[in-house]
Amino acid sequence: MFSLSGPLIGRYIALVAAILIVPYLVMQPIFGHAGDTSLGLFFGIVAGLLVLQLMFLGIKKSYFVGRFGSHQQWVAMHNYTGAALLLIALMHAGFKVNMNFHGLSMMLMFVLVASGLVGVVAYRFFPSLIIKLRPWFDHDEIIQHLKSQDSTLLARSSKSSIKINHVVWNLVQDTDYRSIKDPFNSSFMKGLMMFKDEHKQMLRLETEINDSDSTLAAANSSDTDEMRRLLKMRDATCRRLLAASLLQYLMGGWRKLHRAISSIFVVLLVVHVVVSFQY
Amino acid sequence: MTDLASSIVNNAIDVTCVDVAIIGAGPAGLSAAIQAKKRQLSHVVLEASPGVAHTIHSFAEGKWVMDEPIKLPQRSGLSFSADTKEGLIQSWQDQAKQYQVDIRFNQRVAAITKAGRGDDLNESQFVIQSTSGNEYYVKKIVLAFGVQGKPVALPSLVDPMRVADYQIPQDASWHKKxxxxxxxxxxxxxxxxxxxxxxxxxxxxxxxxxxxxxxxxxxxxxxxxxxxxxxxxxxxxxxxxxxxxxxxxxxxxxxxxxxxxxxxxxxxxRIGTQSPMAVFKSLGLDLVEEVAGRLLLNEFGETSEQGIYAIGALSGQSLIKQGMNQGMICIEHLSGYSVMPTELMLLQEKLNQNDIKNSAREVMAWVHATSLFKHLSESAVRETLMSAEVLVFEKPETLINNGQYNEELFLVLAGALDIHTQNDDNFVIDRGESFGEITLLSKQASKFSVVARKGSVILKFPQSAIFKLLKANQAFKNSLLKLYLKRSLKWLMRSTIPSHLLDLFLKQSELVELLKGQKIDADGELIYLLVSGSVSVGQGEDYLFKQGGGQIGFKEALEHKPLPAFEVNQDSTIAWALPVSLIAGFHNLNPELVSQRINADLELVSHPVPHQIGTVDPAKFDFFANEDLGNAGNVLVIDREKCVGCDACETACASTHDGVSRLDRKAGVLVDNLLVASACRHCKTPSCLTDCPADAIERKSTGEVVINDQCIGCGNCAESCVYNVISMTTEASSQWLNKWIPSIGSKADKPSKAVKCDLCVNQKNGPACVQACPTGAAQRINPAKLIHAVNL
Missing domain, CATH: 3.50.50.60 (FAD/NAD(P)-binding domain)
Known part of the structure; x- marks a missing residue:
């Protein structure tokens, strides 16, 4: 069982879910499908077992267990099981969501499944997006790239007016390259603030360049064009870094959020079960 | 009163007459001194520094000193168990006091001369003069002063006030300077x-x-x-x-x-240390030809000058235990007692365990007489035999399976080995012959199985022992390479090739060393049998990647086709070159055999994956060559388009390896979107393995290079690894407690050991990093497969 590939796991689970739909369609309780009918109870137990299986992924991740298949297989199982849980839970509730405590658990489950879908999309597309946004491999390469852009900008600006030169100098001097951390480990908010400041400086510089254009001799116009081009590149580099950092941050944030929602859901589920059997 | 006696009286120089003088109060010297005391020999230990074990004294504060290798028995009267440097020195000082060893500190030896007729005090043979003017008249000398040597000092013109230091102070006072x-x-x-x-x-x-x-x-x-x-x-x-x-x-x-x-x-x-060569020359001591600066010694440590012995690092034995044993043995010998050298003692034990009646000396003499080992000195053979394993087969048993890695050399003492190949061409390795050279030198998996016959007795030499010999002895290396050629030719031509033809091939072949980037044009005149290294053969669509064990041009020569062009990927690619005219001649002599060989599998070893790589982007191939990935056995590759940065790979690695991750997901080299992460590459020619003094690094039969428990924490492997994937780690003694209450049990009181990726060789499901990756981004693959993946 544990050597199955992801799609095969999905087909397996879909088959099981499909089989379970049959009794739902065939059997028609007197007062309609609900959680307190025998069929509803049956589906509830199945859903509970699915939840336990879903929880095992968290345990397997935190405490690496080499047996019972690879992590990738368990993630695939987790994803397909989560989707199947939606169907089973709805069949358990007779496709009704009441405005009570039990309904609250159901709604939280919807949120959790939706969060899972977001995760599937994020895991599928974000890494390649991040790579496209920051094609440099490591921190040193990014810094080197920025530094070389800045030194070219500085060289060009030295041929321009003192004012422009001064603004460029401030821009370059204020760039703390050491604080431009690897997006994999950066604080997104810190990066955002840094970008905001830099962007302001760059806008100011652009204004200076535009103002000076009219007063510059024709011979210097190539310098200002080049500076504009460099500024655009610099701006683009910073935006890309920030975007990559944002995506990475979102992925990390999603993991935390999904875990938090799962924990709350498990608690609500336990209460739901206790309350249901009690009353 | 003799002239000497009067000068002693008048000048008041301190004169000592003893049976044996031991120069150096390190563990080897102290061991010799204690043995001399036990044998009631008068002795003196001369030490240049103010304390015992000067070399160990210069280790970093608190450094843990190991007592590996465990398998080597301690024969010395000086006890030694793993401890911190300070603990060890204190223990040895206490023992020296307990045994009343006569140590004279600050007695640097200025000269050693042979005693003349007038200096006949107690029939002494040698006179040792110290820099402080004292004289020692001795019958025997044991040189135990190690190889660290006195640092070369700056000339007084440069440093008249002696402000320079030659050692970092132990008290770590150099901070923010x-x-x-x-x-x-x-x-x-x-x-x-x-x-x-x-x-x-x-x-x-x-x-x-x-x-x-x-x-x-x-x-x-x-x-x-x-x-x-x-x-x-x-x-x-x-x-x-x-x-x-x-x-x-x-x-x-x-x-x-x-x-x-x-x-x-x-x-x-730090401009070097003074070599002891001057001392050796003054005494007229013979040196080992092949190893610069190494004294020629007999099995008891005696030099070519009777009465002078050399032990410890001076004899080439770098481990403390080895030197201590030598100290005991040399004293036993010089005092006339019968003693067996440790190497032979261990071999004798192995022979006894296997009920082999021959003595260790007989076996050693027999091994020394074989064609492969005859060029070695007796001491080299003894040292090699110490690490050999004796295998006795009461029934036929497979030694090596087809597709297995093997990096050991086998020598048949009795019986024979049957080699079964895939071409149904079987070989027999008889008594006195050795086997294993093809897989040992090429570092590839075997393409044959080796079965020992019933009643066979085989000596198995580990890779580390053979590599030491290859490094130290050119004649041995030549013999092994010639054996490689002979076996390869028999494989290529069938085992039934007439011996006169084989001799002709052997005579006409030449060993060549090819350099990285070297190109050999098509339609050349030489066929190459690769011993080690890697090349890429052909052009355009028919690009092939070949490593040690591969052949270039043999099949084309048999078919009378032009020989292919190839380019060398790795420095020091070694190959045997044969004139293509020889093969053409063979064709004429035996056309039936030739046609059979054309259809046979002519690769001597198993290449890890199909190595046809199709048309290759030169930039990607350059990356492959520049990163020396041809030398890698297995690399960790992370597909950055799938990697979500969750670090599950590092977490899994750490949880399966005592909390220490052996990989760095964020470091490595990049080709396209594939990151070759910083983790052990299980190289074909691992420099960590060849530099390990304790033989703690070995290659498993399935190809993994692992560090075993014999590691002494010297750090040689970590320093020699060019990929920086070996780290030295200390293990907190109460790790579980440390997790809950970090301040307690966090002191690392266990010694540091080298750790690196071992491909989770003890885990059933393979590498934990690959198992733990949620997206399948992390994979452990062979580099040839990598270039195929990159090429897509």
Whole structure:
């Protein structure tokens, strides 16, 4: 069982879910499908077992267990099981969501499944997006790239007016390259603030360049064009870094959020079960 | 009164007459002294420094000293168990006192001469004079002063006030200082890197490069200089050192352009140590031909001069236990007692365990007479036999399976080995013959199975022992390579090739060393049998990647087709070159056999994956070649388009390896979107393995290079690894408690050991990093497969 590939796991689970739909369609309780009918109870137990299986992924991740298949297989199982849980839970509730405590658990489950879908999309597309946004491999390469852009900008600006030169100098001097951390480990908010400041400086510089254009001799116009081009590149580099950092941050944030929602859901589920059997 | 006696009386020089003088109060010397005491020999130990074990004394504070290898028995009266440097020195001092060993400190030997007729005090043979003027008249001498040597000092013109230091002080008082280090060897570079962590360091190099350093040190210092952690003055020569008014040291030097000065707080000089060669020459001691500076010794440690023995590091035995055993053995021998050298003792035990009636000496003599080992000295054969395993087969048993890695050499003592190949061509390895050279030298998996016949007795030599011999003895290397050629030819031509034809091939073949980037044009005149290294053969669509064990042009020669062109990917690619005319001649002699060979599988070894790589993007292939991935057995590759940065791979690695991750997901080299992460590559020619003094690193039959429990924590492997994937780690004694209450049990009181990726060889499901990756981004693959993946 544990050597199955992801799609095969999905087909397996879909088959099981499909089989379970049959009794739902065939059997028609007197007062309609609900959680307190025998069929509803049956589906509830199945859903509970699915939840336990879903929880095992968290345990397997935190405490690496080499047996019972690879992590990738368990993630695939987790994803397909989560989707199947939606169907089973709805069949358990007779496709009704009441405005009570039990309904609250159901709604939280919807949120959790939706969060899972977001995760599937994020895991599928974000890494390649991040790579496209920051094609440099490591921190040193990014810094080197920025530094070389800045030194070219500085060289060009030295041929321009003192004012422009001064603004460029401030821009370059204020760039703390050491604080431009690897997006994999950066604080997104810190990066955002840094970008905001830099962007302001760059806008100011652009204004200076535009103002000076009219007063510059024709011979210097190539310098200002080049500076504009460099500024655009610099701006683009910073935006890309920030975007990559944002995506990475979102992925990390999603993991935390999904875990938090799962924990709350498990608690609500336990209460739901206790309350249901009690009353 | 003799002249000597009167000069003793008049000048009051201290004269001592003893049976044996031991020069050096290290563990080997102390062991000899204790044995001398036990045998009631009068003795004196002369030590140049103020305390015992000077070399160990210079280790870092608190450094753990191991007592590996465990399998080596302790025969010495001086007890030794793993401890910190301080604990060990104290223990030895206590034992020296307990045994009343006569140690004379600060007695650096100035000269050793043979006693003349007039100096006949107690029939002494030698006279030792110390730098303090004392004289020692001795019958026997045991040289145990190690190889660390006295540091070469700066000339007095350069440093008249003796401001320079030659050692980092033990009390770690050099903190936040400006330090000038003079030198460019391993010691200077290592200390520059160490001190640069908390000080500002300037390194003065006489040359422009660091060619005398180990590769890992060269890479590390270049990186440190680029990152401005260490400042380097190249082509600089120190002119003078003086003290300034404010107490700092002023160093004046000149480089290519001008004279300069720099003001520093400390000057550390590391320009080498004095070689003991002068002592050896003065005594007329013979040296081992092949190994520079190594004394020629018999099995008891006696030199070519009767009465002078050399033990410990001087004899080439770098481990403490080995030196201590030698101390015991040499005293037993010189006092006339019968003693068996440790190597032979261990071999005898193995023979006894297997009920083999021959003595260890007989076996040694027999091994020494075989064609492969006859070029070695007796001591080399003895040392090699110490690590050999004796295998006895009461029934036929498979030694090597088809597709297995094998890096051991087998020697048939009795019986025979049957080699079964895939071409149904079987070979027999008879008594006195050796086997295993093809897989040992090519580092590839075997393409045959080896079965030992019933009643066979086989000696199995580990890779490390054979590599030591290959490094030290050119004649042995030549013999092994010739054997490689002979077996390869028999494989290629069938085992039934007439011997006169085989001899002709052997005579006409030439061993060549090809360099990286070298191109051999198509339609050449030579066929190549690759021994080690890698090449890419052909062009365009038919690109093939070949490694050791591969052949180039043999099949084409049989088919009368033009030989292919190829390019060398790796430096030091070794191959046997045969004239194609020989094969053409063979064709005429035996056309039936030739046609059969054309259809046969002519590769001697199993290549890990189909190595046809199709048309290759030159830039990608350059990456492959530049990163020397041809030498890698297995690499960790992370597909960055799938990697979500969750670090599950590192977490899994750490949880399956005592909390220490053996990989760095974020470091490595990049090709396209595939990151070859920083983790052990299980190289075909691992430098870590060849540099390990305790034989703690081995390659498993399935190809993994692993570090076993014999590791003594010397750090050689970590330094020699060019990929920096080996780290030294200490294990907190109460790890579980440390997780809950970090302050308790966090003191690392267990010694550091080397750790690296072992491909989770003990785990059923393979590498944990691959198992733990949620997206399948992390994979462990063979480099040939990598280039195929990159090529898509």
């Amino acid at each position: 400006r330090i000038l280090i003079v030198g460019a060897g391993d010691s200077a570079v290592e200390e520059a890197l160490l001190l640069s962590k908390t000080n500002r360091v300037v390194l003065l190099n006489r040359r422009s490069h660091f060619e005398r350093c180990k590769a890992a040190n060269q890479a590390a210092i270049k990186k440190a200089i680029l990152e401005k952690k260490v400042q380097c003055i190249s082509n600089g020569e120190l002119v003078s050192l003086s003290k300034s008014d404010v107490g700092s040291t002023v160093a004046r030097f000149k480089d290519a352009s001008s004279k300069k000065r720099v003001e520093v707080d400390q000057v550390l000089v």
